Amino acid sequence: MTNQKIETRRKNVEKILLAAEVVFAEKGYAGTSMADIARHAGLPRSNLHYYFTTKEELYREALVNLLGLWEKEGACFHYFDDPRVVLTSxxxxxxxxxxxxxxxxxxWANEIMHGAPLFRDMLDENLAAGAKTKEAKIRQWVEEKRILPLEPSALLYMIWASTQHYADFEPQVTALNDNRPLSDEQFEQAVQTITAVVLRGIGLEP
Structure with missing residues (x-):
């Protein structure tokens, strides 16, 4: 396969996965068809079936892709040791x-709230490993008395809930903001507020 073909394949797969995120999130798994996703991606339906044979395969790959992105977000747990730097990042x-x-x-929230019927095996295989790594780092900080004593998993869940609220409940956030999306300044204030609450809660100043 030539470099051009490899790049074309990469771009098409990325376009399909992004379209799948939107359509599955808006219509749910049962209400989504491969034709819906092809339409949203701006590709012929045959292209979807070239890369993904079934709807379930595409659905699972969209979730795997999300997990991969979230693991990249957590790379700071590997690259840095200062709890203030890691958690702020x-x-x-x-x-x-x-x-x-x-x-x-x-x-992701829709799948989890329905008991992860199509992704349960991947939760145990992929999600758990990344969470355990982060928990181990937090536990190390506690043992070294660099942060206040706490349950590592509870801290992670709180961060996930606080940050993902701005995606999962975006319509509510917009409605409470005079029916306008958060401005860049408001978004930055939200980031700073969550960071300050988390850090002060474990005994650090932001």
Missing amino acids: YIREKMTHSRNRPHGSRL
Whole structure:
């Protein structure tokens, strides 16, 4: 396969996965057809079936892709050791993702709220490993008395809930903001507020 073909394939797959995020999030798994996704991606339906044979395969790949993005957001847990730096970076990455890819977060939330019927095996295989790594780092900070004693998983869940709220409940956030999306300044204030609350809650100043 030539470099041009490889790049074309990459772009098409990326376009399909982004379209799948939106359509699955808006219509749900049962209400979505491959034709819907092809239409949203601006590609012939045959192109979708060239890359993804079935709707379930595409659905699962869209969720796997989201997990991969979230793992990149958590790379700061590997590259840095200072809890203030790690958590400040992590919260900002999570918030930015919620703003730029809200449908992905909603797709994930929909699957989880229905008991993860099509993704249960992948939760155990992919999600758990990344969470355990982050929890181990937080536990290390507690043991070294660099942050106040706490349950690592509870801290992670709180960060996830706070940051993904801006994607999962975007219509509510907009309605409470005089029916206008958050401005850049308001978004930055939200990032700073969540960061400050988390850091002060574990004994650090932002």
